[in-house]
Amino acid sequence: MAAKRPRTDAASADTGTEAPRVPCIVSAGADLTAVAMALTGGSARAGHGLAASTVEGGGVSSSAAAAGGAVSDSGSSSSSSAAAAGAEHATVLRATKPGILRFRAPDRVWVETTHRRYVPAVGDTVVGVVLERRAEAYRVDVGGSTAAFLPLLAFDGASRRNKPDLPVGCMVYARVCGVDRHADAELTCQVADGPKRDWVTGESVFGELRGGTCVRLGVAFAKTLLGAACPVLAALSATLAFEIAVGCNGRVWLQSGTIADTVIAANALRNAEHMPPDQHAPMVKQLLRKARR
Amino acid sequence: MAAIRAARPDGRADDELRPMIADLSLLSRADGSAKLACGETSVVAGVFGPMPSRSSRLEDPTKMVIEVTVRPMAGQASRVEKALERRILGVLERAVDVAAHPRALVRVAVQVCGNGGGLAAAALNACTLALLDAAVPLQYCPHACDVAVLPAARPSEAAAGSGAAGASPKPSSGSATRLVIDPTEEEEAAARACFSAVFVPADAPQARGLATSTARAASLRIAGSTSREEAEGAVALAEAGAAAAGAFLSLAMRRRTAQDAERRGVVLQG
Numbered sequence: 001m002a003a004k005r006p007r008t009d010a011a012s013a014d015t016g017t018e019a020p021r022v023p024c025i026v027s028a029g030a031d032l033t034a035v036a037m038a039l040t041g042g043s044a045r046a047g048h049g050l051a052a053s054t055v056e057g058g059g060v061s062s063s064a065a066a067a068g069g070a071v072s073d074s075g076s077s078s079s080s081s082a083a084a085a086g087a088e089h090a091t092v093l094r095a096t097k098p099g100i101l102r103f104r105a106p107d108r109v110w111v112e113t114t115h116r117r118y119v120p121a122v123g124d125t126v127v128g129v130v131l132e133r134r135a136e137a138y139r140v141d142v143g144g145s146t147a148a149f150l151p152l153l154a155f156d157g158a159s160r161r162n163k164p165d166l167p168v169g170c171m172v173y174a175r176v177c178g179v180d181r182h183a184d185a186e187l188t189c190q191v192a193d194g195p196k197r198d199w200v201t202g203e204s205v206f207g208e209l210r211g212g213t214c215v216r217l218g219v220a221f222a223k224t225l226l227g228a229a230c231p232v233l234a235a236l237s238a239t240l241a242f243e244i245a246v247g248c249n250g251r252v253w254l255q256s257g258t259i260a261d262t263v264i265a266a267n268a269l270r271n272a273e274h275m276p277p278d279q280h281a282p283m284v285k286q287l288l289r290k291a292r293r
Numbered sequence: 294m295a296a297i298r299a300a301r302p303d304g305r306a307d308d309e310l311r312p313m314i315a316d317l318s319l320l321s322r323a324d325g326s327a328k329l330a331c332g333e334t335s336v337v338a339g340v341f342g343p344m345p346s347r348s349s350r351l352e353d354p355t356k357m358v359i360e361v362t363v364r365p366m367a368g369q370a371s372r373v374e375k376a377l378e379r380r381i382l383g384v385l386e387r388a389v390d391v392a393a394h395p396r397a398l399v400r401v402a403v404q405v406c407g408n409g410g411g412l413a414a415a416a417l418n419a420c421t422l423a424l425l426d427a428a429v430p431l432q433y434c435p436h437a438c439d440v441a442v443l444p445a446a447r448p449s450e451a452a453a454g455s456g457a458a459g460a461s462p463k464p465s466s467g468s469a470t471r472l473v474i475d476p477t478e479e480e481e482a483a484a485r486a487c488f489s490a491v492f493v494p495a496d497a498p499q500a501r502g503l504a505t506s507t508a509r510a511a512s513l514r515i516a517g518s519t520s521r522e523e524a525e526g527a528v529a530l531a532e533a534g535a536a537a538a539g540a541f542l543s544l545a546m547r548r549r550t551a552q553d554a555e556r557r558g559v560v561l562q563g
Contacts (some may be wrong), residue, residue, distance in 0.1 A: 021562040025550045027543050028425055029433040029494065051390060051430065096390050096430035098546045100554055100561065114553045115428035117324045117343065145343035145397035182354070182395050224557070277558050 022103045026095045026111060033093045040107045047110025048119070049097040114220045118144045118249035120185035124176045125206075125226075127214065127247030128187070130166050138166060139184075140174070142249045146184045150174055154188040155207065157198030164199050164208065171209040171253060173245045209245060212255030215266045219250045221273045231280035232272040236265055239288055264291055302479060303332070310438075310475045310534055311411075315545040317426050323402075325427020329419040331475065333409025338419035340427040343397035351398055356391035363403045363416065377403075381417055384491050384512050388421075390430035399429055410477040411439040413489040413514070418538055425546050434542065435511060437491040438534030440527040441476035441484035442519055472527050474534045486517030488524070490531040492539075508532050 022039065026032060036044035046052045095101070099113035118126070120142065128140035128148060137149040150172065152163055166172060178186035189199070189206035197204040225233060225246045236242065242256035242265050252269060256262040264287055271287075272280050305311070311332035320326035323339035330336075346352045351360065361382045363374040385401065401423065403416050414437040421434050473480055481487055491512040510528055519527070554561055 023554075023559060023561055025547050025554075025561060027434070027546060028431045049428075049430070051393070051432070094432065096393070096432065097428045098425050099428070099550055100559060112559075113428040114550075115324065117427065145394040146345050181393075220557070274556065276556055 023100045023112075026099065026101045028095055028098045030095045031092060032095050032101065032109075033091065035101070036093050036109045039103045039109060043107050044093060044109050045107045046093060047108055048121075049095060049099060049111030049113055050093055050109065051096045052091055052093050112220065114218055116216075116218055116250060118142060118219055120144050120148065120176050120179050121248075122176055122179050123192075124248035125246065126174060126176060126187070126249045127209070127245055127251040127253050128172050128174060128249070130168055130170050130172060132168060133166070138172075140172060140187060142185070142187075142247075143251065144185065144249065148174075148176070148185040148187050150187040150189065154190055155199040156190050156196045156204055157200060162200070166208055171214060173206050173209055173247070173253065175206060209253050209255075212243070212253050213262055213266060215252045215254060215269055217250050217252060217269060217273050219248065222246055222250045222252060223248055225252065225269075231277050232268055232284060235281040235284035236268055240265060260291060264288065301473060301477075303477065305475075307471055307473045308530060308533065310537055311477075313538070313541050315422060315542070317422065317545065317549050323423075323427070325423045325425070325429070327419050327422035327426055328406075329415050329422060330407075331409075331411060331415050332477065333407050334411055334415045335405075335407040336412070336415045336419040337404045337406055338416070338423035339402045339404075340399065340420075340423045340429060341402070342399035342427070343394040343429065344399075346396065346398035352396050355395055357389065357394045357397045357399055359385050359389060359391070359399045359401065361385065361401045361403070361420075364405065366405045366408060377413055377416060380413065380491075380512055380514065381420055384417065384435050384493075385420065385424070387511070388431055388433055388435050388493065389424065390432050393430045408478065410479075410481045411475050413437065414439040414475070414535075414538070417491055418542060422542050422545065425542070426549075433494050434539060435491050435493050436535040436539035436542065437489070438531040438538055439475060440488040440490070440531045440534070441473050441480050442486040442488070442517070442523055442527065443471045443473055443480060443483060444485050445470050470523065472523070472530050474530055484517065486515060486519040486523070486527075488519075488527040488531055489514040489516075490528060490535065492532055492535040508535070 032050065095111050097111050097113045099111040101109070102112050103109050126142045128142040131139045131141050131147060137151045140148045140150050142148045153160070155164055158164065172189070174187040174189050175192065176185055177188045189204070191205055199207055224230065226248070233244070240256060240261050242254055242261060245253040254262055254265050256265060268284050268287055271283055275283060301307070314330040316328040318326060319328055319337070320339050323341055325340040326338065328335065328337045343357055346358060351358050359382060361378045363378045363381070364370055365374055381401070381403070389399065401420055403420060405412065417435065417437040421436065424431060425434070470485065476484060476487070490510050492508040493511045495509050513528065515524065551561065
């Protein structure tokens with residue numbers, strides 16, 4: 001006989017005992033334990049927008065919320081407690097945000113939300129603004145729940161005598177390399193893999209961004225700009241020449257030869273956020289035609 | 294029993310809510326915002342966060358701090374607004390998953406744009422909708438509803454058309470007082486007692502309050518004098534109203550999510 005199953009929310013239409021079909025819409029607070037177990041076959045890792053809590057016989061539960069994208073050890077405890085037969089406590093997986101439930105084999109389940117506030121995740125590239133310079137690191141605003149810190153020596157080819165001096169208020173393009181719920185996120189301007197260019201040359205991928213303009217977009221849309229097939233960037237690059245740094249925190253830095261070109265590119269991105277992908281190319285064409293390019 | 298059931302001024306039944314209109318993401322600078330209109334009552338709620346808190350006074354190393362501000366339509370915030378702020382804070386502190394972002398701050402700003410009765414319920418429902426729009430992690434969604442206890446008018450008085458403000462019900466009138474849901478401003482002024490209740494799902498974690506079969510009253514405010522049977526009846530009626538309001542909020546969010554999915558080209562199958 002199965003372990004004590006948690007009481008499911010009768011009003012929610014997301015709990016099904018058959019194989020659920022994803023992607024599907026879920027509401028915040030919905031009990032997704034049955035859905036997640038059916039999808040993953042018993043072991044579910046709680047990703048972004050889900051929280052796992054253990055309910056011991058219906059008593060007070062201690063919830064261990066999972067940060068966006070990071071592996072949580074509550075996920076492994078949920079699998080072990082679900083597998084243990086006759087266990088006294090059952091794990092309840094709830095959606096904490098409204099959105100679209102997604103599943104990636106073998107055991108990643110998460111809720112995709114369209115929001116503007118960034119939640120730091122390891123591996124993301126972000127565009128931040130330097131707030132202050134401390135003894136060992138810069139404090140950078142990335143628009144998340146806490147500020148992030150960028151160590152002074154986290155640049156390719158930097159040593160104690162030879163390191164960049166970022167002024168307060170400048171924009172910087174960096175990579176998130178460490179995330180902790182209780183501490184600030186850690187950034188670095190060193191490339192993870194690929195060719196390393198010294199910061200002195202000015203050709204490194206990460207580092208200070210001079211000039212240009214910064215566009216604020218939604219977090220989910222900024223991530224699609226990094227995808228392989230991005231219609232708006234392809235349409236823009238057919239006519240304009242521009243430099244772009246996409247931050248997964250919803251900030252995109254643009255620079256082009258003339259101010260007019262930069263403005264066209266920024267407007268194209270702002271419009272593209274609210275359009276389906278097949279309308280991006282005609283929209284860019286209309287913008288360029290109006291600017292007589 | 295009274296032969297004539299006095300109709301409400303706007304033609305609703307006693308257990309009928311006013312039609313609600315919800316607007317999402319209307320503020321460009323807020324992380325999430327919602328405007329909720331029920332008849333003449335309209336409230337705009339904006340949510341900022343979770344963001345780094347500016348002062349150490351507002352920073353808690355174990356959980357997120359929530360700050361609620363309620364502003365009236367005109368004039369300065371008074372006792373009434375402060376009391377509503379405390380009520381909303383008490384409900385949201387348990388509804389929001391505060392352990393998810395320690396040391397962060399969430400600011401909820403509520404602006405009253407029109408007061409036609411049922412303001413506390415509209416304010417709390419708008420806060421819930423704005424938190425959903427901002428994707429602040431929530432353990433459950435609280436829903437609110439207001440109920441007023443109207444003294445029954447005798448048929449002759451009903452024909453005269455005047456509300457019996459403050460008049461005690463005559464024993465010879467037969468039927469007891471009326472419980473009306475989602476009262477308008479005139480009904481609230483004429484009522485003997487007003488109930489404002491917030492409900493959360495019964496199996497929600499960390500929820501406290503009076504428990505019924507499917508929901509808990511996490512916050513209940515009674516203004517006026519009432520009897521125990523009336524209170525129980527009012528809470529039951531408010532629970533039904535809150536469930537209906539919750540269904541509407543959930544429908545609004547699902548529709549918005551479906552529109553976003555269609556815009557991004559995600560094909561939904563559930």
